Amino acid sequence: MERYDESTNVTIKSIIINVILSIIKVIAGIVGNSSAMIADGIHSASDIVTSLGVLIGNFISKKPHDKEHNYGHERAETLMAFVLSLVLIVVGFEIGFNSLKLLFNLEKVKTPTILPLIIGFVSIIFKEYQYYITIKVANKINSPSLKADAWHHRSDSLSTVGALIGIAGSMLGFKILDPIAGTLVSLFVLKVGLDILKISANELMDYSIEKEDEQKLINLALNTNGVYNVKSLKSRRHGAMAYVDLIICVDSEISVYEGHEIAHNVEEKIIREIEKIKGVTVHVEPRNNNCKICKSNKKNIDF
CATH class of the missing domain: 3.30.70.1350 (Cation efflux protein, cytoplasmic domain)
Structure with missing residues (x-):
């Protein structure tokens, strides 16, 4: 039971941080005239959904075996990791699609203020902290769903890096940097999502141990x-x-x-x-x- 308590505690901490970051990013994007920061705030909000998914997986997994599930419910973690990998893939496509649209419509890229830039740096620090504490517990308890959630935090951090490059580029007059950075970030997020999808799909098909x-x-x-x-x-x-x-x-x-x-x-x-x-x-x-x-x-x- 202790492993699920550790997973639940770190996930609840992540949800609280993500709620605060999402609100701050969206407000900073609106006030600071940055569509990239608004999109990044929405991306952070998606982390809340995946973290709630981990909590649901923990709740189901720790249930003892019953007549319908003679081997217990641990596979709920793998199922949740599978779902989270699909979320990452969708997020990756969304970031890439929006970035490519901006690449061919540079006149729509507005010049932001310095506020989104500051909020972005703060966000990266918190998202990397979330990734670190989550992946540490995930590796300790060997939780596939928590590992997927950790990489979702990392993808949010990379998304913010892309947003910052775009914001800084726009402020300096290089508007094309925004969509190029976003496209590169989307490719990384897609790779992580596909890797987790492969691992979780194998486990659902009774993949053997190492x-x-x-x-x-x-x-x-x-x-x-x-x-x-x-x-x-x-x-x-x-x-x-x-x-x-x-x-x-x-x-x-x-x-x-x-x-x-x-x-x-x-x-x-x-x-x-x-x-x-x-x-x-x-x-x-x-x-x-x-x-x-x-x-x-x-x-x-x-x-």
Whole structure:
């Protein structure tokens, strides 16, 4: 439950900051005659929506398993990351589309005052702070939705950088800098959105755990007393957690009870040593004398 509390706390903090920044940016854009800052304020408001999505994902994910969801609700985090990636892609297209429109209509780019420039610098500081505290917690608790939200904060920061370049360029007489900077920012936001979309889509399709974790898991099983071989390993992500299915080979002469105890020891060791593993199912097969690995007593993986 603690991981969800950490995620909720940092998300609520982000929502409060975004509400304040959105209001200040829009007011500064109107008073300071900057359409770029008004658009940036609306972009900041979109962060509020995605952060609310993270809160909803946390609320669903921490619910215990039930009859309809035997494996729990952790995948709600991945589903929310998928939705947030789509929001990032839409935001990226919107920034790019608006920038390209201005690129061919430079007469519509107004000359702003210094107020939006000051507010923009302040906004970047706060957005980078939001990114830092959010990605730190996201990596700590391995939350896909929180990682997506962190990158949305970073995209807002980059959007503001583009707005500042445009504002400064307009003030100096180089109006074309505004749409060019906006277009480059949109490409970065799109890339981040597509990367998160790919990761979350893979997890929704039972993407396996990292190769390093698989190897660590295999070594833990092989180093358990009574295990001769790991015949098969399958894993699937479930939000921030993962489930593992193993087939191990044991001495064909031992009792069912002894085989069960070996399997139980493998399960306990894996769950204890690898934090992200939520459940392990171990199937026991008798040592095969026709198997070169089992016959030689050399512990290895046979698939």
